[in-house]
Amino acid sequence: MLSGQNWLSVTTTGGPLSTDLYELTMMAGYYSAGFTGQATFELYVRSLPPNRSYLVAAGLEQALDYLEQLHFDRDDIAHLRTLPGLERIRADFFDEYLPRFRFTGDAWAVPEGTPVFPPEPLLRITAPMPQAQLVETALLAVIGFQTSVASRAARAVDAAAGRPVADFGARRAHGLEAGVLAARAAFLAGCESTSNVDAGRRFGIPVTGTMAHSWVMAFPDELSAFCKYADIFGDAVMLVDTYDTEHAVRSIAASGLRPRAVRLDSGDLVALSRRVRSLLDAAGLRDTGIVVSSDLTEQRIADIVAVGAPIDGFGVGGALSTASDAPALGAIYKLVEIERDGVAVPIMKLSPGKQSYPGRKAIYRRVEHGLAIEDTMELDGDPPAAAGGPLLERVMEQGRRTGPRRPLIEMRARCLAAVNALPRDVRQIRDAASYPVRLGERLRQTIDRLSHAHR
Amino acid sequence: MLSGQNWLSVTTTGGPLSTDLYELTMMAGYYSAGFTGQATFELYVRSLPPNRSYLVAAGLEQALDYLEQLHFDRDDIAHLRTLPGLERIRADFFDEYLPRFRFTGDAWAVPEGTPVFPPEPLLRITAPMPQAQLVETALLAVIGFQTSVASRAARAVDAAAGRPVADFGARRAHGLEAGVLAARAAFLAGCESTSNVDAGRRFGIPVTGTMAHSWVMAFPDELSAFCKYADIFGDAVMLVDTYDTEHAVRSIAASGLRPRAVRLDSGDLVALSRRVRSLLDAAGLRDTGIVVSSDLTEQRIADIVAVGAPIDGFGVGGALSTASDAPALGAIYKLVEIERDGVAVPIMKLSPGKQSYPGRKAIYRRVEHGLAIEDTMELDGDPPAAAGGPLLERVMEQGRRTGPRRPLIEMRARCLAAVNALPRDVRQIRDAASYPVRLGERLRQTIDRLSHAHR
Numbered sequence: 005m006l007s008g009q010n011w012l013s014v015t016t017t018g019g020p021l022s023t024d025l026y027e028l029t030m031m032a033g034y035y036s037a038g039f040t041g042q043a044t045f046e047l048y049v050r051s052l053p054p055n056r057s058y059l060v061a062a063g064l065e066q067a068l069d070y071l072e073q074l075h076f077d078r079d080d081i082a083h084l085r086t087l088p089g090l091e092r093i094r095a096d097f098f099d100e101y102l103p104r105f106r107f108t109g110d111a112w113a114v115p116e117g118t119p120v121f122p123p124e125p126l127l128r129i130t131a132p133m134p135q136a137q138l139v140e141t142a143l144l145a146v147i148g149f150q151t152s153v154a155s156r157a158a159r160a161v162d163a164a165a166g167r168p169v170a171d172f173g174a175r176r177a178h179g180l181e182a183g184v185l186a187a188r189a190a191f192l193a194g195c196e197s198t199s200n201v202d203a204g205r206r207f208g209i210p211v212t213g214t215m216a217h218s219w220v221m222a223f224p225d226e227l228s229a230f231c232k233y234a235d236i237f238g239d240a241v242m243l244v245d246t247y248d249t250e251h252a253v254r255s256i257a258a259s260g261l262r263p264r265a266v267r268l269d270s271g272d273l274v275a276l277s278r279r280v281r282s283l284l285d286a287a288g289l290r291d292t293g294i295v296v297s298s299d300l301t302e303q304r305i306a307d308i309v310a311v312g313a314p315i316d317g318f319g320v321g322g323a324l325s326t327a328s329d330a331p332a333l334g335a336i337y338k339l340v341e342i343e344r345d346g347v348a349v350p351i352m353k354l355s356p357g358k359q360s361y362p363g364r365k366a367i368y369r370r371v372e373h374g375l376a377i378e379d380t381m382e383l384d385g386d387p388p389a390a391a392g393g394p395l396l397e398r399v400m401e402q403g404r405r406t407g408p409r410r411p412l413i414e415m416r417a418r419c420l421a422a423v424n425a426l427p428r429d430v431r432q433i434r435d436a437a438s439y440p441v442r443l444g445e446r447l448r449q450t451i452d453r454l455s456h457a458h459r
Numbered sequence: 460m461l462s463g464q465n466w467l468s469v470t471t472t473g474g475p476l477s478t479d480l481y482e483l484t485m486m487a488g489y490y491s492a493g494f495t496g497q498a499t500f501e502l503y504v505r506s507l508p509p510n511r512s513y514l515v516a517a518g519l520e521q522a523l524d525y526l527e528q529l530h531f532d533r534d535d536i537a538h539l540r541t542l543p544g545l546e547r548i549r550a551d552f553f554d555e556y557l558p559r560f561r562f563t564g565d566a567w568a569v570p571e572g573t574p575v576f577p578p579e580p581l582l583r584i585t586a587p588m589p590q591a592q593l594v595e596t597a598l599l600a601v602i603g604f605q606t607s608v609a610s611r612a613a614r615a616v617d618a619a620a621g622r623p624v625a626d627f628g629a630r631r632a633h634g635l636e637a638g639v640l641a642a643r644a645a646f647l648a649g650c651e652s653t654s655n656v657d658a659g660r661r662f663g664i665p666v667t668g669t670m671a672h673s674w675v676m677a678f679p680d681e682l683s684a685f686c687k688y689a690d691i692f693g694d695a696v697m698l699v700d701t702y703d704t705e706h707a708v709r710s711i712a713a714s715g716l717r718p719r720a721v722r723l724d725s726g727d728l729v730a731l732s733r734r735v736r737s738l739l740d741a742a743g744l745r746d747t748g749i750v751v752s753s754d755l756t757e758q759r760i761a762d763i764v765a766v767g768a769p770i771d772g773f774g775v776g777g778a779l780s781t782a783s784d785a786p787a788l789g790a791i792y793k794l795v796e797i798e799r800d801g802v803a804v805p806i807m808k809l810s811p812g813k814q815s816y817p818g819r820k821a822i823y824r825r826v827e828h829g830l831a832i833e834d835t836m837e838l839d840g841d842p843p844a845a846a847g848g849p850l851l852e853r854v855m856e857q858g859r860r861t862g863p864r865r866p867l868i869e870m871r872a873r874c875l876a877a878v879n880a881l882p883r884d885v886r887q888i889r890d891a892a893s894y895p896v897r898l899g900e901r902l903r904q905t906i907d908r909l910s911h912a913h914r
Contacts, residue, residue, distance in 0.1 A: 019657070021656040021657040021660060022629070022635040022638065022639065022655070022656070022657040023629065023655070023656060023657070024627070024629050024630065024654040024655065024656070024668060025654050025655075025656050025659075025666045025667060025668030026654065026668035026669055026670065026671055027671075028656060028668075029668055029692065030670070030671050030673070030674055032691075033674065033687075033688065033691050033692065034677070036691050037687050037691065039677060043673075043677070045673070083656075083660050084656075087656065087659075087666060088666065088667070088668075089668065089692050089695065092691065092692060092693060093691070133677060137671065137673060140630070140671075141629050141630045141638075142635060144630035144631070145629060145630055145631070145632050145633075145634055145635055145637075145638055146634060146635070148630070148631065149632070149633045149634050149637075172479070174477075174478065174479050174596050174600060175479065175595070175596045175599035175600055175603070175790075176599070176600070176603065176787040176788075176789075177600050177604070177633065178600075178604045178632065178633035178634070178637040178640075178641070178781070178786070179600055179601060179604050179633070179634075179636050179637050179640050180477040180597060180600055180601070180636070181634050181635070181636035181637065182600075182604075182633040182634050182636065182637045183477065183596075183600055184477065185633075185634050186633070199479040199480050199481065200477070200478070200479065200480075201476040201477070201478060201479070201480050201483060201538075201539075201542065202474070202476040202477040202478070204480075204542075205476060205538050211480045211542060211543065212480060212543070213479060213480030213481035213483075213484055213543075213544065214481055215481065215485070216481055216482075216485050216592065216595075217793070217794070217808050217810070218485070218498075218500070218592060218793075218794040219485055219488065221794045221797070221806045221807075221808060222489070222494060222498070222588060222794065222797055222806075224799065232488075232492050233488065236487075236488050236491050236492065236547065236548070237484065237488065237544050237547055238547060240544065245810045245811075246808055246809070246810060247808075247809045247810075248809070269810065269813075270810035270811050270812055270813045271810070271811040271812070299789075321787070322786070322787030322789070323787070325787075326633070326781075326786040326787045327786075328786050328787045331633070331777070331781040331782075331783050331786035332631040332776070332777025332778070332780075332781045332783045333631075334631075334754075334777070335630075338672070338673075339672070339673040339676045339677065342676070342677055344679065351676045351677075352676075353672050353676060353701055353702075354701070354702045354703070355672070355700045355701060355702075355724065355725035355726070356700075356725050356726040357725055357726070358724075358725045
């Protein structure tokens with residue numbers, strides 16, 4: 005296994021122009037206005053999407069890669085000069101500022117794989133205003149996407165109650181890069197493996213695969229397809245639903261083949277798995293497992309597990325790789341503090357239904373007897389009494405990572421433990437309870453003060 | 460504008476390993492079994508997702524790039540030798556077949572921007588079996604994703620009834636590559652512009668941007684923020700909802716600023732736009748437009764248009780870039796014909812609820828007085844009488860494009876015309892009528908014959 009050296013660089017497709025125009029015009033505007041003091045932004049989600057009672061933070065590794073690699077090459081700058089709005093900007097912005105541009109800020113974040121609850125910040129950036137502004141779009145896309153996938157995957161893994169869940173989502177992903185990043189987030193959140201070979205290579209994730217319907221269809225009859233497959237691949241997983249599942253299993257049994265498992269990909273998976281289990285057992289194929297796929301979600305997995313269907317593993321596709329029930333998480337990146345005349349001032353937006361939380365914040369999680377009890381979000385500073393340990397840690401200082409990359413397999417183990425430490429009722433697949441997030445005293449006073457200042 | 464030379468290469472993040480393991484093991488299996496005759500696969504969607512009455516084909520350009528560039532370098536091959544299953548494959552597969560591997564097949568497709576109706580094929584591939592199999596995952600991801608976005612975008616554009624729709628979805632997209640490809644698909648389907656600068660550069664899409672909340676929050680008071688902005692950028696679009704929308708508009712009016720437009724990003728957009736319009740008009744700012752964003756969907760746009768709110772343009776985010784109500788389109792790629800003993804044999808899968816349609820197919824669209832009336836899907840060959848013109852055209856021959864890249868702006872114009880040619884009731888945003896797709900006589904007979912052959 006790789007230990008994370010070989011990561012997917014988001015800048016292969018991204019880079020400084022992979023952003024909204026307004027990030028670049030704002031940056032130019034701040035530069036032109038001499039607004040280059042420190043600003044602090046926090047990235048968070050306003051509220052949980054439907055079917056979620058917690059989120060799992062993910063994508064930080066790629067976000068830090070983006071920040072470390074960010075720069076403008078000659079072609080980028082030439083293109084920027086042509087953009088609407090930017091034609092009015094002074095030449096020194098293009099000639100002096102952009103060629104030397106690097107991200108030199110600091111970042112704090114909750115470690116990847118940590119369960120978080122809106123509106124807790126997943127990431128906080130403090131940097132000169134033009135820099136802190138520019139990175140908004142990319143950070144939201146990179147962290148928002150992987151966080152959506154990890155949050156869905158954690159539920160699927162939990163629903164499977166110990167049976168392995170494999171990511172089969174590459175073909176449903178939003179392009180090839182998205183498939184690789186989804187596989188990473190799904191593994192981080194507890195999936196056992198991925199079908200995505202590129203993700204396996206880049207991130208050291210175990211890869212798995214079975215058989216395609218086309219293999220069965222390519223042969224004049226199904227049994228020849230299975231026999232040839234066993235000739236070539238040995239005790240593999242055989243796909244038995246192309247024509248008639250029970251007929252296929254009977255012919256496998258009668259032929260003396262001993263597949264490692266059979267895969268069901270259509271029909272009533274519970275009823276079918278029971279009949280197939282009986283057929284396999286009757287033929288002495290007790291070691292042949294049954295794995296299923298076919299538009300699975302955590303709800304379907306929970307139902308299958310609840311009725312005790314003899315199913316040994318799940319392959320989940322688009323539900324993971326597109327986080328299909330909540331594909332747009334709605335992460336936001338809001339200015340919370342700005343330097344004015346050398347003094348850091350907390351800031352708050354008051355738009356109806358879209359208020360922000362002012363000031364640099366810390367999150368504390370109180371854990372008792374191995375169970376998370378309550379989070380407190382408070383202005384950074386002295387922690388409230390008995391609030392528990394802080395979740396945000398410093399991950400970047402002056403534009404450089406503060407520590408080595410964490411191996412994905414370690415982050416996965418931490419994620420599984422942290423999700424297991426959430427209250428049972430918060431982890432329920434349906435009708436989950438809410439987890440309490442308190443606002444600290446200093447934060448509440450600041451909100452009150454700023455809400456009135458603009459009335 | 461670029462005319463399409465500078466496209467996004469999916470292989471920057473993709474390449475031959477950006478696929479499911481089973482595509483590679485199947486390919487090795489076909490090679491080992493001597494199964495190298497011609498096979499034909501068709502890519503299609505089984506049924507329409509909720510809220511869709513048609514799909515808009517998109518992503519072909521990137522799919523053809525992928526096919527043309529596909530090859531295995533030394534590192535890819537070294538990695539493949541380590542994969543589960545492949546360790547049993549003969550050395551000549553790695554030493555001779557893979558180093559020389561190129562996609563040498565033919566492809567037929569409906570042009571990008573064409574409305575299609577399940578289960579019509581968007582793409583057909585005929586190639587030696589190992590090649591035709593390998594490309595499944597990437598083709599599904601690339602075409603499936605852009606088709607989902609284009610299908611959503613066409614509805615948003617239609618709902619806006621002539622008012623411009625801008626893609627603001629980069630921050631919600633599934634990574635940076637997905638944001639760029641979503642912008643392409645959205646423009647193809649009729650959006651006027653994108654906020655994504657990289658998409659603008661790669662595809663020649665007009666880019667647009669407004670102002671960030673952070674700009675307003677960075678200044679000690681809102682009016683200073685607006686004035687400084689106008690100093691730097693001139694008659695730009697000003698974001699007026701950070702604290703109190705009406706107050707912001709009044710202070711703009713009183714200060715003599717003349718923004719090109721104001722943007723509303725929260726609250727009751729209909730009521731607010733009316734009040735803001737009155738305030739602007741009363742101040743003589745009749746040329747200042749009102750544009751809105753804030754979690755817009757085609758349904759919300761249709762409602763806004765229906766009540767005649769004075770709104771001049773829409774910025775749409777995650778609804779476009781993630782196709783949020785149908786993010787996993789469920790495109791499939793099925794073997795429909797295979798060469799056996801030198802003869803092409805139609806093939807059909809019978810899995811419950813997942814049957815496939817056998818044989819190479821053509822689609823004919825009957826158009827009368829500029830209106831599409833009915834499609835017919837029939838086995839390739841003589842067209843049925845009065846069935847209309849064929850939709851699929853040959854786009855690749857022996858692994859090479861048959862013609863030049865089409866400029867995106869031309870495909871967009873064709874798309875707008877083709878969507879406009881659909882019956883009114885099929886285009887309705889809510890409760891749309893179904894468009895009729897008939898199966899031709901020869902296709903029906905083949906389905907009957909193959910359904911019985913396996914009973």
